[in-house]
Amino acid sequence: MRGTGLYKQLIRYGQQLQYTDKHFFYRRIRAEFEQNKNLQDKQAIQFQLGKKLDKSQVPVIQEKDLEEKFVRGWGPGGQAVNTTSNAVFLRHIPSGLFVKCHESRSLENNRKIARKHLITKLDNLVNGLDSVENRQKAIDSAKKERKKEKSRRKYQQLKLIKEGGVEEKENNSEESNELGKNDLDKLDEK
Structure with a gap:
């Protein structure tokens, strides 16, 4: 079971599902693979694998x-x-x-x-x-950081689009001014 083989096996498994929304399953699998496809650092990979909290080390009280x-x-x-x-x-x-x-x-x-x-x-x-509590805090902190980063990138893209949109509006207004001059010139010729 390697990278793409695992992906294909999960997709095949999803086709057999009876009591689960298949579209949700496919979106979830695609999203997880897309999100983690660039992981190369061993610590990041271990962190992703360790998201499910192992409670076997929690002490038992008599x-x-x-x-x-x-x-x-x-x-x-x-x-x-x-x-x-x-x-x-x-x-x-x-x-x-x-x-x-x-x-x-x-x-x-x-x-x-x-x-x-x-x-x-x-x-x-x-x-x-x-401990379970500290691992959960680390996971929550990482999620919060990812969310902040995603939000920051989103607003950065919106800012670039807005700046690009402002330039387009300026270009459009210059073109309309030129069109207006041409129209005036045509009227003068008549």
Whole structure:
């Protein structure tokens, strides 16, 4: 499976699709190949291949390694929030990391959210730049840069067209002036 062979195989595969919009599939394949056809730098190629986030390196948290406390809530909401113990304080004993969560009024939702936040924190600690969060930020940053570059090129082209259009208008007005002079000359001759 090399460059064009892969492209042809994907197009053939698209012909067999039954439950997917074939035109969307073809446009998507063409767009991806068109966008990435000039990649030669190994890092750029790896980045394109690594767009799908590999979550296999994310650490798994054991329940026995957690210390969980339910504390009273805080923030806006008045007495209803301040008197109920629906905020979660979750500490990972081996690493010493902790999370406080009071994003919803439900204790169960806060427990789930706290675990997600703790896993993210632990992933950042263990994997550093290779953590899921950092890779997602890199992908988002690259997308934003590509979008800015595309927008910059678009406006640059529009500016060139506009400048070219202004010159054409000037040429047209000079031609119309010449036509007007010729018409006057013809009238004078009569």
